Amino acid sequence: MKFTRIIAFVLALVSLLGMTACSVAGGKPSNGKTTLQFWGWGDAVEAEVFQEITNRFNETVGKEKNITVKYVQKASSSYSSDAALALSGNHTPDIVYVEDKYVKSWAEAEYLVQLDNGKYTDFDFANAGGEIWENAISRYRFDPKTATSTADAPLWALPKDIGPTVLYYNAAYLKQLQITEISVPENELEAYNATNGTAYTAKGYDSANRVFNNRIAMNWSEIIELAKEMQKIDGCDYGYYNEWWYAYGWSVGGDVVEYMPEGYYKFTLNDTSKNYIVKDDVESVTINGTTYTAGQVISYVDKAAITDKASLNELPSMYDAFLEFVALTAKEGSVVGTRSDGTKQLGYGVSMGANSLGTADAEDYFVSGKFGMFVDGRWEVPTLRQNMSKSGKWGEGSWNVAPLPVYKEYDANGNVTVHGVAGGHSGSMGLAIAEGSDNKQAAFEFLKFVAGEEGQKAQAEAGFAIPNQKALANSEIFLQPDQDPKNSIVFIEAAGVQRPGDWWSLTNSAWIDDWANYLNYTVRENKATVDEMFEKYADATQKKLNKYTNYKG
Amino acid sequence: MRKKHRLRKEEVQGIVFANIPLLGFCIFGLLPLIVSFYLSFNSFKGLRIQTAEYVGFENFKEIFKDDLFYQSLGNTAFVLLATVTALVLSVIVSALIATNVRGAKGFKAVYFVPYVCSMVAITFMWKWIYDYNYGMLNTTLMEWGWIKEPIDWLGSEDYYRTAMFILLVWSSMGFNIILLTAALLAVPRELHEAAEMDGAGEIRRFFKITLPLISPTIFYLLIIGLIGSLQEFTRFQIMTSDGGPGYQGLTVVFYLYRKLFNASGGSDLGVASAMGWIIAVLISAVTLVNFKLQRKWVNYD
Numbered sequence: 001m002k003f004t005r006i007i008a009f010v011l012a013l014v015s016l017l018g019m020t021a022c023s024v025a026g027g028k029p030s031n032g033k034t035t036l037q038f039w040g041w042g043d044a045v046e047a048e049v050f051q052e053i054t055n056r057f058n059e060t061v062g063k064e065k066n067i068t069v070k071y072v073q074k075a076s077s078s079y080s081s082d083a084a085l086a087l088s089g090n091h092t093p094d095i096v097y098v099e100d101k102y103v104k105s106w107a108e109a110e111y112l113v114q115l116d117n118g119k120y121t122d123f124d125f126a127n128a129g130g131e132i133w134e135n136a137i138s139r140y141r142f143d144p145k146t147a148t149s150t151a152d153a154p155l156w157a158l159p160k161d162i163g164p165t166v167l168y169y170n171a172a173y174l175k176q177l178q179i180t181e182i183s184v185p186e187n188e189l190e191a192y193n194a195t196n197g198t199a200y201t202a203k204g205y206d207s208a209n210r211v212f213n214n215r216i217a218m219n220w221s222e223i224i225e226l227a228k229e230m231q232k233i234d235g236c237d238y239g240y241y242n243e244w245w246y247a248y249g250w251s252v253g254g255d256v257v258e259y260m261p262e263g264y265y266k267f268t269l270n271d272t273s274k275n276y277i278v279k280d281d282v283e284s285v286t287i288n289g290t291t292y293t294a295g296q297v298i299s300y301v302d303k304a305a306i307t308d309k310a311s312l313n314e315l316p317s318m319y320d321a322f323l324e325f326v327a328l329t330a331k332e333g334s335v336v337g338t339r340s341d342g343t344k345q346l347g348y349g350v351s352m353g354a355n356s357l358g359t360a361d362a363e364d365y366f367v368s369g370k371f372g373m374f375v376d377g378r379w380e381v382p383t384l385r386q387n388m389s390k391s392g393k394w395g396e397g398s399w400n401v402a403p404l405p406v407y408k409e410y411d412a413n414g415n416v417t418v419h420g421v422a423g424g425h426s427g428s429m430g431l432a433i434a435e436g437s438d439n440k441q442a443a444f445e446f447l448k449f450v451a452g453e454e455g456q457k458a459q460a461e462a463g464f465a466i467p468n469q470k471a472l473a474n475s476e477i478f479l480q481p482d483q484d485p486k487n488s489i490v491f492i493e494a495a496g497v498q499r500p501g502d503w504w505s506l507t508n509s510a511w512i513d514d515w516a517n518y519l520n521y522t523v524r525e526n527k528a529t530v531d532e533m534f535e536k537y538a539d540a541t542q543k544k545l546n547k548y549t550n551y552k553g
Numbered sequence: 554m555r556k557k558h559r560l561r562k563e564e565v566q567g568i569v570f571a572n573i574p575l576l577g578f579c580i581f582g583l584l585p586l587i588v589s590f591y592l593s594f595n596s597f598k599g600l601r602i603q604t605a606e607y608v609g610f611e612n613f614k615e616i617f618k619d620d621l622f623y624q625s626l627g628n629t630a631f632v633l634l635a636t637v638t639a640l641v642l643s644v645i646v647s648a649l650i651a652t653n654v655r656g657a658k659g660f661k662a663v664y665f666v667p668y669v670c671s672m673v674a675i676t677f678m679w680k681w682i683y684d685y686n687y688g689m690l691n692t693t694l695m696e697w698g699w700i701k702e703p704i705d706w707l708g709s710e711d712y713y714r715t716a717m718f719i720l721l722v723w724s725s726m727g728f729n730i731i732l733l734t735a736a737l738l739a740v741p742r743e744l745h746e747a748a749e750m751d752g753a754g755e756i757r758r759f760f761k762i763t764l765p766l767i768s769p770t771i772f773y774l775l776i777i778g779l780i781g782s783l784q785e786f787t788r789f790q791i792m793t794s795d796g797g798p799g800y801q802g803l804t805v806v807f808y809l810y811r812k813l814f815n816a817s818g819g820s821d822l823g824v825a826s827a828m829g830w831i832i833a834v835l836i837s838a839v840t841l842v843n844f845k846l847q848r849k850w851v852n853y854d
Contacts, residue, residue, distance in 0.1 A: 081814045088600030105820075109599020355708035355798075358684035513796075514621075521708060521798035 034442040036069045036094040039083060041076040045382070053458050057449045067442045069095075087111035092436035094443040098157050100139045100428045101503040107156045108144040108507050113433040113440055116155040120444045132451075132468045136162045139500045140430045147506065147548050148259060157430030158451040159468040161459060163377040164426040164494035165244070165404065167223075168363075168384070168485075170372050172398040173230050174212055179205075181400075183487055185215045201414025204402065214400055214487050217422060219408035220248070220324055223373075227350035230372030241362050241374040243354040245325040246501055247404040250423030253277065253297030254318025256502045256512075257545065261301060264551035265506065267542045268300060268318055269515075270534040272340040275315040276303055277420065282311040297421055313418045315407060316340075322530065329353045329524045337530030345530075353524040366399075367391075375404060377427055378466055378491055381484075389484045401485045403493065426498035466495050511544040592826035600820050612827035622828075624800050625808040631714060632785045632804060635721035636778040642722065643729035644771065648759065650730065651737035661734060668727030676791040679720045683707050710798040717802070720788060729774050736770040737763065765852040772851045776843055783836050786810060805832050 040050045054071040062068055072093065074082055083096045088111065098106055106112050115123075136159035143153040174181050184192045186202050193200055200211055204218030205226045218226065227239025249255060253275040257265045276298045278285055284293045288305035292298060297315070298306065306312070316324075319337075323345040327336045330347025337345050357365070363380050365371040367387045388394040407420035431450055433443040449455055456467035460478040467473045473495065479488050503509050515537035522528045546553070591605075593612055598604040616622050646664065650657045667675055682689050683706035691703040706716040740763055748758050764771075786806040789797070796803040796811075803811075809832065813825035 084600055084814075084820065088602070105599065109597075109601060109820075110604070111599060111601075353708070356685045356705060358686055358688065358707070359681055360684075360687065517796060517798075517800060520795075521710065525705065525708060527710075 032066050034067045034439050036067060036437075036439055036443055036446060037072055038069050038095040038446065039072050039074050039079075039086075039093040039097070041074050041079040041097060043076075047073045049458055053450060053455045056454060056458070057446055060454075061445055061449055065442070065445060067439075067445060069446050084109075084111070087434050087436065090436060092434040094434055094437040094439055095446055096432055096434060097160065098140075098430045098432045100430065100500045101509070103140050103156050103430060103432075104142045104144075104147075104149075104504070104507040106432075107142050107154070110435055112156045113435050113437070114154045114156060115158065115433070115444070115447075120441070123444075123448055131470065132159060133162055133470060133473075133495055135426070135497075135499050136428055136468050136495075139428060139504060140432075146263075157432035158447055160429045160431045160450060161456075162426050162428045162466050162468055162495050163379055164466065164491055164498045165247075165375055165377050165424050166401045166490050166494050167404055168366060168374050168376060168380065168399060168401055169212075169214070170230070170236075170366070170369070170398065171400045172394055173233055173236065173369075173372050176233060177229055178210065179226075179229070180209075180211045182211060182213050183215050184213055189216075201410075202416050203410065203414055204405070206414065212402075214402040214490070217403035217406040217408075219410075220405055223405045224348050224350060227348075227372060231350065233369075233372070235369045236372045237370045238350060238352050238365075239372040240328065240350045241352060241365065241371045242325070242328060243362070244375065244425060244501065245322055247375070247406075247424040248321040248325040249318050250499075251405070251407045251420040252315040252318065252321045253299075253421065254321055255300070257505050258300040262551070262553060264549045264553065265545045266300075267511075267538060267545055269322060270538055271300070271318040272320075273303070274317055274340070276306060276309065276312040277315055277418075279311055279313055285311045295421070315418070315420050319530075320345075321407070326519075326523060326530050329526075331526050334526055335529060347526070353520065355520055355525070363387075367394075375424075379427075385484055396484060397486070399484060400487050401490045402487065403490055422493070422497045424494060424498045425501040426495065428500065466491055506545075506548050511541055511548075515541055589826045589829055592823055593830050594827075595823050597822045600822050602822075608823065612823045613831070615824055616828055616831065621800060621803065622805075622808060625803045625805045628789075628801060629783060629785065629804045631718075632721060632782040633779060635718050636725060636782045637775075638718075639722040639725035640729055640771065640774055640778060643726045643733055643774075644764075644767075646726065647730050647733035647737055648763070650734050661730065664730045665727045667724045668731070672724070672787050673791060675724055676720070676788045679716075680707070680792055683716050707793055708798055710801060713793075713798050713801045717789070717792065720792075721785075724788070725778065729778075732770055732774060733767060736767040740766045768851045769853055772843075772847050776840060779839055779843065780836055783832065783839065805835070 038054060040047065042050070051071050054069050058068055079097065080099060080102055083093070083098075084102075084106070086092050087096065087106065088109070098112065103112075107114075137155070138149070138151065140157040140159065141151070141153040141155050142149050171181060182200065184200065189200060189202060192198070200206070200209075200213065202216060203211075203213070203222060204216045205212050205222040207222070207225045207229075212226065223240055230236050230239035249269075254268065254271060256267070256269045258268045260266050278292045278294050278296050278298075280294050282294055284291050286292075287298055288302040290299065290302050298312070317340045320339050323337045323339060327345050327347050328351035330336045330349065332347055332349030334347040335344050336347055339345050352365075362371065362374045362376055363383055366374050367384070384399055388399050389396050403422065404424040406422055407418075408416050409418040411417050431447050433440050433447065437443055451468060453469065453472065456469050456472050457477060460467045460472055460475075467478055472478060473492050479492075481488075502512055515533060518528070518533050518537060523530055523533050592602070594607060594609060595605040596608045596612070597606070646660075650660050650664075681687070683691075685691065685703050685705050685708065688703075688706070690706065691700070694700045695703065704712055706712045744762050744766075745758055748762055753761070784806055785804045789802040789804055789807055790810070793802040796807070805828070809825050809828040812821045812828060814820060
């Protein structure tokens, strides 16, 4: 009996003590050997790739510098909240992923180590843009004091990868519709026509001649025409699915917020003023002290100072571009909103609202044939290779990729007279060192390895993201011309021009939540117009934006 | 002079064993409560407690100025309504099952299934049932010709609350029915027989004899049901993780969660802690009101 009581007491005490948390940190160096903890995420394929990269580091650089990295796989669904919790404590992992949407808030919360503060040498941060995509590295720059991300703002992470968005299209549907599919860049079109005796225009989709060129971006009308063609096929419910406005707004040089000289962010999604782009045959023009070259869009602040428009082409306003996007999901003929010129924007009925996807994803609808085209990132490629290229229903070559639509106007011969800029968003994951790490210098060695050629090559071979290094991205290791999509050069072109979405604009997107909820649940479901949305939320959104910079104006 | 009582060995052992769970409560219950109280009066950089800056009642003011907070209160009141409805329906169903009809055991098992299943699994099941394109509900209704186009159950403000109401009631009834059936079977038959002999009909007997006698059980279920409703989060977060159409799916706990783990980046530890205390006060108030009111309708005789 006494023995039983002693056992019961010990068990009760142990169970109590067993509830205490375990340490997650790597360790302080001991005997000159440093052990680091690297938290990763992803599916089984990605976990395997990163375990392999970690092993390679341990066998090479790690062995040389007496560093061992332990790779810890975390659930992707809760990674960022788990990491934020760990980083806020005293025992943190040494290296973490940081999504581009969290880098600003994590930098502000002092979770991360500034990489370009002069302590970590042996990496040319200043010229990193020459080797790494500039828009990949710039999104990890942020100054918490001014809440801005200029070119000289502190750097908090190195990009692990970049995931641009492109237009996925069902090539089998084009065949069924007897639309000729070609792949000729615009600057090679003339020579191609001369050689082949053809007369293809510089259109992405030439509906008159039924030709689709997957190297040239369609304009807003062309993509609607093609979508409606595809909807004639039995089983294709929507010709074109796109849940992001970025390609439309950024194509005309607009944006959802603009940083003003007075030091605050202005809500400009409802900007009704026209935008302007320097004509292609103009070398340069100076407006408000800023020099713009051919093909550059005039900034929001500078366009107010335009006095002479002779060197410029006019582009639609941000408001009009946004209406064009919302019209995709609106019922055909329904009123979406009022354009800047007072006319009504009517719906096209070619797309489904994001909330109507339900439990399925966009690629599920594309694979089932319900979507003829959809916009998404590079990460869809492995799934589509598996479910379309290798499937009996579709087969090899049944899908491909093309550039996102761009605003363009043509003359009677199909030559471009006015064009916007290629736009669209890309996602990215960065690699960062935790402020709480006891082994920052060692952690940086690992960061350089993963963000460098060795680590990037391993990821490129797996095919789930674009390497952050331009040269590697442009090589056959990534392009994989023997596999679908055959037109993967489009990803490289997109990576060069795309940027993070509005989730990145400020330290959090509390300023987006309200109007985005109304947009997705009400406006895009045809229950309210865009005009009503801005009437309801524009002022409140501006008030929220002012708080980020403590602007009292 | 009082003799000093010397503790017997058994008493010492009893005190030691009793204090272990108490120690557990102090470490994992009381201490976090005290820390949370402290956090609610400070602001922080992210989740770093070391960066605390005293702000007084600013966190509470921020909550009370936020329209979404009041919306979350309204949504939570809707959940309370669903709980009460579930309880009323449970009483009716239990009364039918307790009459020992054929298959009563089978019915009990069927109604109890939602209670023994994982709440997450149940919610996902209903999410698929409500799916706009592939859901069983839309498919069946269209097959029967009751609707011509699929209904956006989880994406439309017109239908979202109906969809969630069905889920909430369906998943809450199981436990209620088990306890109520047991309570009903414990009602002495002699009372019913005596009342029957005096000419009381079935319905009168139910309201005058049965209900008062099972009122303690109903009260217990009401209290835990209301407390559970005020803490409702899982089902709404799984159904619509962005708060649902017009934020109809944002309960008070979901509102707290969004403040702490802002899906769009950034965490507000101080405000989330303040919200936690507001919820605690709310639960206390509702429970207190119910305990006061119980004197009017709960019969412990």
